[in-house]
Amino acid sequence: MTSISSRRPAERLFVTGLGLCGAAASLTIVAVIGVTTVEATPALSVAGPQAFLTDDGWFPLSGRFGLMPMILGTVLVSLGGLALAGPMGIVSAVFCNHYAPAAVATAYRLLLKALAGIPSVVYGLWGLVTLVPLIAAWAPPGASLLAGILVLALMILPTVAVVADSAIQQLPPALHRGGAALGMRRHTIAFRVVVPAARSGLATALVLALGRALGETMALLMVTGNLVQYPSSLFDPVRTLAANIALEMAYAQDIHRSALFVSGLVLALLVAAALVVAEVLAPDGTRHVD
Amino acid sequence: MSIDALRRRRTARVVDAAVWGVPAITVAALAWLLADVVWHGAGQIDLAFLTTAPRSAGRAGGIAPMLVSTAIVVAIAVAVALPLAVGTAVLLVEVLPPSASAGRWIRRSLDILAGMPSIVFGLFGNLVFCTMLGMGFSLLSGGLTLACMVLPILMRAAEESLRGVPDGCRRGALALGMPRHRAITAVILPCGMPGIIDGLTLGVGRAMAETAALVFTSGYVDRMPSALTDSGRTLAVHVFDLSMNVTGGDRWAYATALVLIGLLLVTAGLLSLASRFLQRKGAHKP
Secondary structure, three states, X not given: OOHHHHHOHHHXXXXXXXXXXXXXXXXXXXHHHHHHHHHHHHHHHHXXXXXXXXXXXXXXXXXEXXXXXXXXXXXXXXXXXXXXHHHHHHHHHHHHHHHOOHHHHHHHHHHHHHHHHOOHHHHHHHHHHHHHHHHHHHOOOOOOHHHHHHHHHHHHHHHHHHHHHHHHHOOOHHHHHHHHHOOOOHHHHHHHXXXXXXXXXXXXXXXXXXXXXXXXXXXXXXXXXXXXXXXXXXXXXXXXXXXXXXXXXXXXXXXXXXXXXXXXXXXXXXXXXXXXXXHHXXXXXXXXXX | OOHHHHHHHHHHHHHHHHHHHHHHHHXXXXXXXXXXXXXXXXXXXXXXHHHOOEEHHHOXXXXXXXXXXXXXXXXXXXXXXXXXXXXXXXXXXXXXXXXXXXXXXXXXXXXXXXXXXXXXHHHHHHHHHHHHOOOOOOHHHHHHXXXXXXXXXXXXXXXXXXXXXXXXHHHHHXXXXXXXXXXXXXXXXXXXXXXXXXXXXXXHHHHHHOOHHHHOOXXXXXXXXXXXXXXXXXXXHHHHHHHHHOOOOHHHHHHHHHHHHHHHHHHHHHHHHHHHHHHHHHHOOO
C-alpha cells in the first residue's frame, strides 16, 4: 500500500475491500480444517486417536473405529494408479516435447485436457458398466482394487502429463542441442539427458497426482466394491476413506458422524502431506495449475 | 555393420515404439470411454428428455430439473467465488509488494485449499451451510460449497493473467492522472479479462462435474426447484444415483452423462470464444 492509496477516501475503501477479499479467501482453508477438526473432536475424545489406527474393524456404533483397512485401501489404489499413470504421464510429456510433430503434440495436449475435464462420475459409470464386468469375467467379483487402479490411472494421467510437460519445457534448450551435437540418438537425449535434468519437476508431477488420487471419491466408490477389508489380491474389493464418507454420511448420527469427520481429517492430512512434499520438491519459480 | 550397432539400433526402435505406444493407449482409452457413453446414451436423448421431469426414479422421462439445478448451483458458485478471486488477485498483484509475507500466506493457503479432496468440501459444506447456517439441503448450500472449491482455481488464473498485463498499461493509466483504483478497474482488469475468463472455464467445468461435494449439500431431490432454498439434484449427482441406486438405470445414466459432457464442451467453447473476442478487442489498445 503506497502513500497515494491512503490519501484518497475512495482509494482507501477500494484497498480495504481488496484486503477483505484476500482475508476471506485465505481464511477458507482455515475454516475447512478448523470446522472438520471441531466436528471430529467428540469421536477422537471418546475413542482416543490411536483407536482409529489400532481397532480391528470399522463398527462405529459399537465403538470400534479401525480406519486402517480403509487407509491401506486408499493408499494401495492411489499408489497402483500412480504406478501406471506416472510412467505413462512422463512418457507423454517426453512424447510431446521430443517425438511428436508440432501438430500432433498440440492435438495430444488437447486430448489430455479433455481427459482431465471428464467428470469423475463419468469415469465411475464407465468403470462400473464396462470395466467391472470385464474383470468379473476373468476373476470375480470384478468390483475390485484392480478396477479402481485402472480407472484412477486414467483420471490422474493428465495431471502427471501436464505438470511433467511444463517441467520439460522449462529446461534450457542448450541441453537438448548439446546432446544432439554429441551425436546422441533421440531416445538417449530424451531419457538420459532431459528426464534426469527435469527430475525435480517430474517428482512434483507425481506427488501432485498422488494428492489427487488420494482424494478421489465417486469414481472409486463406483468401482472398488466398498468392502472394508485388507485386500489379499488385486481382485479383492476395497473401500477408500473418501468412499467411506460418501457412503455413510447419509445416515450417520452423533459419534458415527463425528468418526466420519475424523476420516475426512485423516484424508485432508494425507493430501496436505503430499502437497508439502510437492512444494519441497518443486524447482524454484514453478507454479502449478491443475 | 557390427553386432553392437545392430543392437543399438534395435534398442532405439524399441524405445521409440514405446514412446509412441503411450499416447496410442491414451487415445484408445479416451475413445473407448467416449464411444461407450455415446453408444449407450445417444438413443435416449431427444427434446422430451431435455424438457421433462424424470419419472420412475429416472428410468423414464427426462432431466429438465437437473439441468436447472446444475445451472443454478454453478451460477451461485461463480457469483460468490469470482469477485472474491479477482479481488484477491488484484490485492496480490497490484497492491501488495511482491515480497510481502501476507501475499505468500494468501497464496499458500489457496494452494492447500486447491488440493483438498472434494469430499472434504462436502463434509464442510454439510456442516457449515446446511447445519450451522440453517440452509438445509439446498441449492444455496451446494452453490456456496462449490464456491469454496473453485475459488483457488479462479484466483490463480486471475493472478497469472494480471501478472501478464504489460506495465505500460499501468504507467499509461497513472500518467493520465487516474487514481489507482480507477486504473485497476478501467484499464488493468479489462486487459486481464481474457485470462480471467480462461480460469472461469476451468472453474465452471470443475463445478459442473462435481458430485462428492454436492450429494450432502444440495442433495438429490429430483423435482424442479422453485427457490434457492430447495434441494436440487445436479446432472452429475443424477448420473451417480442412476448408476448406483437404480436397477436398469445404466442407459439413462449414460444419456445424462452424454448431456453433461456436451454441456461442458459447449460452456468451454463459449467461454473460450468470449476470451478470444476480448483478446482481439484488447489488441487494438496500445
